[in-house]
Amino acid sequence: MGTNRKTWLVLTLTVAGLLAGCSPEAGPTEEDTDGDGVADAADCAPGDASRWRLLEGSADDDRDGVGAGAMREVCAGERLPEGWSQQSGDCAPGDATRWRERAGLYPDQDGDGATAEGPVTGCVGEPLVGYREQPGAPDCDDNAPRFAASIQLWPDADFDGIGNGEPISHCAGMDLPRGYAAVDGDCAPDDRARSTWRDYTHRDADGDGFTVPEEGRVCSGMTLPAGYALEARGLDCDDTNAAWWQERTVYADADGDGFGSGDPVMRCTGRTAPPGYALDSVDCAPEDATLWQWRSYAHRDLDGDGDTVPEQGVTCSGAALPPGYAQWPTGHDCDDRDATVMVTWHVYSDDDGDSFGAGTRQTFCAGRQIPFGYSAVNTDCDDTAPLRWRLLAYSHRDADGDSFTAPEEGTVCSGMALPPGHATTPRGNDCDDADRSVHTTLQAWTDADGDGVGEGDAVALCTDGTVPAPWSAQGTDCAVEDAARWRQVAYAHVDRDADGHTQPEAGTLCTGASLPAPYFTQATGNDCDDTDAARYRRVVLYPDVDGDGVGTSPRTTPCIGAQTPLGFSLKGYDVDDSDASIQEDPEDDLMLELILD
Incomplete structure (x- = not known):
């Protein structure tokens, strides 16, 4: 499998030559499109010189050198292309840092050194990321490096922060689950105000703030509850009654006024003495509840009229001095033997009964009211009239x-x-x-003609508010002897010939309510001759010698009346004023027709 591309090419050419030599009838060499030395018929990628043969491989998507899934044939060159591997079995196809499984490991996903339960088999790479070969401290949350150690929690039904009952495990540092506490020992699981046993050495059972010695313990909160203490507060002589807490000296109080008398005795008391006793022994009247102490006085009221006289002494009293005794004066009784009189009055005779007197002052002892017929004020200016008593x-x-x-x-x-x-x-x-x-002074002028407007110098008249006749409140009369005229009125037009047509003329006229004829403020026409009622207008006229109603030049503008004078015409186009039958020139008519056409 170590043969390279050049070797393959030599072998291929050799085989082709042998075949050609062995077969004298062999045809021409097979076509190699991409020039990679492999004929297109045998080339798996005839158009790509970098690939020409099939190799087995597994998909390596994360490029870690180990593929995942089944092996299959891939068109390749000298080696598998990028993304494929001759090795299969990647346990993390999408993670290039992990590709192999290893047993006997302990999970440490958060890398805090503490491990979860193991050993386990984990998918890892070269470094053991997320795992350790040896176990660490137990990790209660392997996904958070802050949390490792476990603690116990106890049910906390009353949410006071202290639990009670069966505990549960909890990752230390994580928020506590609702209803659980990290502290055990709640002495009152259902009472949020109490959770801890606390010792006490003193009790205040009646709640009066004073204690008696007593040792024990009580289920409480952050501090001891009311009625329990670690130190003494006084020494209660009766811890069953909040009204009594101290031994005091008291005295018998037979009348119940709060003040005693006689020999002292010891009793358990509070702010006040017990019934039948008092804290003070000064009662000056042991059998009278209204009197208990000696009080000094400086004034007496022997007759009980409410007014006192000076007198000093002491008397058995209650909260205040009894009636008839006073520390301060009330009035000044002028006779303390008669309750009907007590005030010394300095008065004056009031003959008219208006409460204001006059005359010589008199002094006598009387009641609280001034006797009838007298007054303490002597300002009456008329003692015979009750409605008048002072000067204003x-x-x-x-x-x-x-x-x-x-x-x-x-x-x-x-x-x-x-x-x-x-x-x-x-x-x-x-x-x-x-x-x-x-009553009212007004200016007035003499009105000789009685037209309501006077003249001359003004005089001042004492009137009822209006100027009396024969006087006037105006002094502008322009015709003092003519009652029909009293004012100057301006005019702008006149009609002296009374033809109904005016001509302009400005001036003023002494008149009455309105201007008389022939004077006017408004124009009527424009009279061309105001001396002749038959003529009032100017008109353009032409001489008409032949009397045919049409005249000719020269024209004139005479002042005429309603009719046109004989021998004149308003028309001036007669071409022959000596012949009544001829008025217009035929040639002029022809010329007019030509112009109009």
Whole structure:
């Protein structure tokens, strides 16, 4: 099988020559298309000089030199082509690093030195990747190099981090499965608040914060539960009652007011003494629950009217001094033997009963109210009128009662408000406060003709708000003696001949409500002769000598009326004004026809 291509070529040529020599009838040499020395009939690839014979091989897809699958014939040259191998049996056809099976190995897929269960047969290459020849430490997860050693876990039903019951194996370092813990020994598997036995040396059974000595252990959490402690907190004299925890000296309290008396005795107490006892021994009235302590006083109310007199001393009291005793004065009783009188009053006579007095001050002891007919105020400006008792200032007067005021300052005896006719703010400015029919000053002009418009110098009149006759609020009368005329009005057109046609003329005219004829503000036509009512317009006319209604030059523009004057015509194209039968030139007519055509 070591014969190379050149040897094969020599052998082939030799055989061909022998055959040709042995057979004088042999034909010409067989065709070799690709020139590889092998005839096309024997060549497995006649068009490819690199291949000419069939060799057996197995597919080597991963190019590791060992193929996989059954052997089969492959068209090749001196050796099998790339991707084929004469050796079969690759255990990992897609992995060039592995091609052979080897027994007696121990798996180490994560390469951490710890191995899974073995020995096993593994597919490997030259280096034993993923396997070891000798066993290592047991690996609980051979796919992760972080996890190797196994630990035990215990069921943790209450999820408090401490388990109890049958353990399971678990890969150390991996997340704990839900419901398992790495610590054993839960003393209360179903109570998350308790998991550990803890020792105690003191108990507080009644929960009052004070303990008694007692040793034992209790299932608890991170700390001892309430009522258990490792150190003393006081020494409870009764651990069955939270209200009592200390021995104290107490005194009999017969009236139950919280204050005792007599000899001291020892009792188990709390913040307060037990029933029938008190912590204090100062009760000044052991049989009266409303009195228990001595209190000083500085004022007395012997008649019980609520007003006191100065007096110092001490008395058996309760929370406050009893009635009739006070630390501070209440009023100043002027007679502490009569409960109906207690106040010293300095008053003035109030004859009109308006609560404001007048006259000389008087002093006497009376009740809490000022006696009727007296007042503590002596400001009454009129003690005969109950609605007037004080002086009020005013700055404006309305003496005539027309509701218009005039400036005037002073004071008036009044009540809560100023009386009518007096004010502190102005209302108008009354020009005559003695006459209620007039109040307002107005400017006026003499109106001699009574047309409502006056003239001359203005005068000031005191009025009721309107200018009276024969006066006017205007002073522009242009015709003082003519009631029909009082104002100057501008005009722009006149019609002096009264023909209904005006001509321009500007000026002003003293008149009344409207302009009289012949004056107007608007034009009517354009009168060419305002002195003659028969003529008012200018028209172009032509002389008409033959009276045929058509005139001829020269034309004129006279001022005429409604009719055209005799001997004139509005037309001016008569070619013969001496012959009434001829008016137009035939040649002109012919020329016009030619032009129109």
